[in-house]
Amino acid sequence: MNSDQERTNKIGAGRPASAFQRMERVPPMLLMLYLGLGGITVLFLMLVVAYAYTRHQSDAPTGIYPLPRFFSLSTIVLLISSYTINQARRLYAHDDLTGLGRCLGATLLLSSVFAGLQVLGWRELTTQGVALDGVASGTFVYLLSALHVAHLLGGMLFLLALLLRTHHASRDAVRSLVFIRNPYRRLQLRMITLYWHFIDVLWVGLFAVFLFLY
Numbered sequence: 001m002n003s004d005q006e007r008t009n010k011i012g013a014g015r016p017a018s019a020f021q022r023m024e025r026v027p028p029m030l031l032m033l034y035l036g037l038g039g040i041t042v043l044f045l046m047l048v049v050a051y052a053y054t055r056h057q058s059d060a061p062t063g064i065y066p067l068p069r070f071f072s073l074s075t076i077v078l079l080i081s082s083y084t085i086n087q088a089r090r091l092y093a094h095d096d097l098t099g100l101g102r103c104l105g106a107t108l109l110l111s112s113v114f115a116g117l118q119v120l121g122w123r124e125l126t127t128q129g130v131a132l133d134g135v136a137s138g139t140f141v142y143l144l145s146a147l148h149v150a151h152l153l154g155g156m157l158f159l160l161a162l163l164l165r166t167h168h169a170s171r172d173a174v175r176s177l178v179f180i181r182n183p184y185r186r187l188q189l190r191m192i193t194l195y196w197h198f199i200d201v202l203w204v205g206l207f208a209v210f211l212f213l214y
Contacts, residue, residue, distance in 0.1 A: 033191050037198050040151060044144070044202060048209055051140035055213045067214050068124035071145075074117035075207050081110035082200040085159075085193050092189055095180050097170035104163040107196070111156050118149050141214060144206055148199070155195050162188055 026034075088103040122142060130138040162185075169179035179185055 027187055029187065030191060033195065037195070040198075040202070044147070044206070047140065047144055047147070048206075051144065051209070052213060054140060067210055068121035070117045070121035070124060071207060071210065074114045074121065075203065077110050077114045077117060078200050078203055081107045081114065082197055084110065085196045089189060089193055092180070092186070095176075097166055097176050097179065101163060101166045101170055104159060104166060108156060108159050108163060111152060111159070115149055115152065118145055121145070141210060144209075148203055148206060151202075152199055155192065155199060158188075158192055158195075162192060 084103050085107040088100050088107070091097075091099040091103060122145070125138070125141065126132075130141065132139060132142050165185070166179070169175040
């Protein structure tokens, strides 16, 4: 009987894992992040559809005002920050906490620059006569970009906490070893990297929408 059970286990072991089994293997925090990203995606899709509908209903021609140049500059800055945080995972894999701290710090700095450029972009919109309480299609530009910055700020807080922990661990050999071998820290870095790339892709999508509809 035991041999039959072992044979059954061997047969089952050769089968590919089902979708439910793969989902069970995902850490709960990572699964919550996936669900959160899905919710954010739905929210922005609804707002973009509403923006496109409002723009269509207004019958106003596009391209009357140029898209703020600070939006273009901020896009470049955010793409660079996505590159720096991607390097952080490589440095963590090589046990380089000093380099990891620099990458996280550079990403935090670049994201701050991005937020500042967004504010300058809003001021440029105001200079063009696009008021926050004016035409609905113009209000959506403020709303979408501000909502994106709000989600970015949430990621910046998480990034700052991870940066401080990394800096604290890098000052002592024992703490460094514990930090590197801690699977929870590896998961945190994976989550912030995933979230950052998501925020990056989200802004590129919004920027493309602005180019066509503004």
